[in-house]
Amino acid sequence: MKKVVVVETLRLALEKKLYEAQAAADSARMDAIHEQSAAETQYDSLSIESGYLAEGQSERVEQAHFAINAFESVFKTDKISSVVEGALVKLSDEEGDLYWYFIGPTEGGLKVTISNTQILVLTLQSPLGQVLKGKQLDDEVEFDFNGSKQFFYIDEII
Structure with a gap:
């Protein structure tokens, strides 16, 4: 097994997670501001729920960015002789x-x-x-x- 291939495959998987999170966040934001989400009665909570969903999806985007940055530092780890991050x-x-x-x-x-x-x-x-x-x-x-x-x-x- 070549580590460089594993690193590139993991990098692509992390970027895919980021892309999916960004697409979900964009969709949730659009739903939250869409005219059909506007409350029609005091009991209609669709716009509030959509806002919470958009906030949650935005957190997923932040977590994906954090993961990509964290992995970049361990991807550069060389000459590993024991089980450590990056191995x-x-x-x-x-x-x-x-x-x-x-x-x-x-x-x-x-x-x-x-x-x-x-x-x-x-x-x-x-x-x-x-x-x-x-x-x-x-x-x-x-x-x-x-x-x-x-x-x-x-x-x-x-």
Whole structure:
């Protein structure tokens, strides 16, 4: 796996989230100021609801900008020898199944697929991220997943 490909794919995924958030915010703003949203009675709350929705969508845009800026700093991380933000980590379990994680500053749970390989963004604040934090190549980690112990082996850190 080439880290530069993962970084570019994540960059595109984050930009897509920003674009979708901006489109939703624009649509919500237009709905909030549309003449059909004007209250016809004292109990008509469509314009108020539309305003709240527009505000929420604007917050999503701000969060997307924040995520893009946060990732830009970790995308530049070089020469990684342990699990830190910016690391691309390959784990294997006892059955030989492989898992790829990009350790990011935010957006935990974001998934991208490259050549039929799924890469999941993991933050160091997540339960698995806390277990992996600072670990090095060839370390074995134990993780309690839904009450059962799982063991992972760190195969690669890029």
